Amino acid sequence: MSDDISSDKSQARTFRLHNVAVPARPIEPALYLVATPIGNLGDVTLRALETLAGADVLACEDTRVTRVLLDRYGIRNKPFAYHEHNAAEAGPRLLQALADGKSVALVSDAGTPLVSDPGYRLAQQAIEAGQRVIPVPGASAPLAALVGSGLPNDAFLFAGFLPAKDKARRDRLGELLAVPATLIFFESPHRIAATLAAATDVLGGGRRAAVCRELTKTFEEFRRGTLSELAAYYNDVSNVKGEIVLVVGPPEAGTAAEAVDVEALLGELSATMAAAKVATEAARITGLPRKELYQRLLDMKARDAG
DSSP states (O other): OOSOOSOOTTSOOEEEETTEEEEOOOOOSSEEEEOBOSSOGGGOOHHHHHHHHHOSEEEESOHHHHHHHHHHTTOOOOEEEOOTTTHHHHHHHHHHHHHTTOOEEEEOSSBSTTSSSTHHHHHHHHHHTTOOEEEEOOOOHHHHHHHHHTSOOSSEEEEEEOOSSHHHHHHHHHHHTTOSSEEEEEEOTTTHHHHHHHHHHHHOTTSEEEEEESTTSTTOEEEEEEHHHHHHHHHSOOSOOSOEEEEEOOOOTTHHHHHHHHHHHHHHHHTTSOHHHHHHHHHHHHOOOHHHHHHHHHHHHHHHHO
16 A cells, blocks of 8 residues: 555546546545445446545555456546455554545445455444444345345345354354344355255255355356255255355244254253263154254254353
8 A cells, every 4th residue: 555545636536437427526525335346347326436436545455356347437546455454554544534534435346345344344443533434335245145036035134154164154053043034144155065054954954045146247146945955956066156145034933932942852851861862852752853953962062061
């Protein structure tokens, strides 16, 4: 990051639409959180373009990625890097720019800033410093996946990335088991098979779900089915590519109460029985798979021990 983080005011602040230069109106001093396209560059809003062109300072995760968008719309504002690896140095300088009465626009590589990226820290610090923080809404991968999944959208929970390690992943899914809402996760292509397998075991293979891949891009795909169906499909598919959002429908009515009862039953039986016998007896009582109950008991014991 250079010493001067201001834009070059000798250049006209404009953006281009269909080869027509459009002047960007001056914007008030504030931190602007600007949503950018998640794939298709045509999804940018006019307000976002005007903000990117008119801001005194333009901060982004990766200058190369942001430069593609700026070049597409003829924006000459110079982007400066702000990401998790330089936040300790870049953050205070952006805050100083705000204190000096400058406008700062913050973008992520794709989608809405602060959603699973380090921009949250900067926004929090700006608010604490008494600066205005203004969202410029637009593209959002979780919302695009939700509305395209065909699953209930009256209540939903965005849970970000699941842990990479299997036990931690299953523990997190267990915490979300009884949430009466559609669940939305980001996932990497090389982990989607393992995540679907874990979700099938923990959440139940009958829950409806959708794997939403490469949203708004040329090879956009929505693959819908039950968790067990999707787990079986991706178990047999190699070399999955692209960015993925996994959407899982809410539990059926009564599932939450059942989950709590099962854990209580396992806890009660384990007080007087060995783990293998507990799983056998709990399977007889509940009708659930013995293997699933045995694993749940092990997870309970590990959680209690931790």
